[in-house]
Amino acid sequence: MRARTMTGRPALKSSRERMQQLRARRRAQGMKLVQFWVPDVRSPEFLAEARRQSLAVANSPQEAEDQAFIDSLSIDPWTEENGR
Numbered sequence: 001m002r003a004r005t006m007t008g009r010p011a012l013k014s015s016r017e018r019m020q021q022l023r024a025r026r027r028a029q030g031m032k033l034v035q036f037w038v039p040d041v042r043s044p045e046f047l048a049e050a051r052r053q054s055l056a057v058a059n060s061p062q063e064a065e066d067q068a069f070i071d072s073l074s075i076d077p078w079t080e081e082n083g084r
Contacts, residue, residue: 039046
């Protein structure tokens with residue numbers, strides 16, 4: 001039985017309790033929690049590195065071949081079905 005406040009209302013659960021219950025519900029649904037770190041695309045370092053790599057590809061002697069390869073893998077979701 002949950003604790004009650006002086007007004008007789010059920011006491012609010014802590015964020016820890018709510019998260020434990022959420023995780024238990026997700027596990028019961030066959031889900032698994034996975035956490036991982038990703039680059040912060042808003043950071044100046046990320047932007048500088050992305051620009052550096054973009055310029056390296058753009059100035060490469062193989063730029064046309066590289067772009068053709070990327071284009072062959074890319075799809076336009078508005079015009080192509082299932083990527084083919």
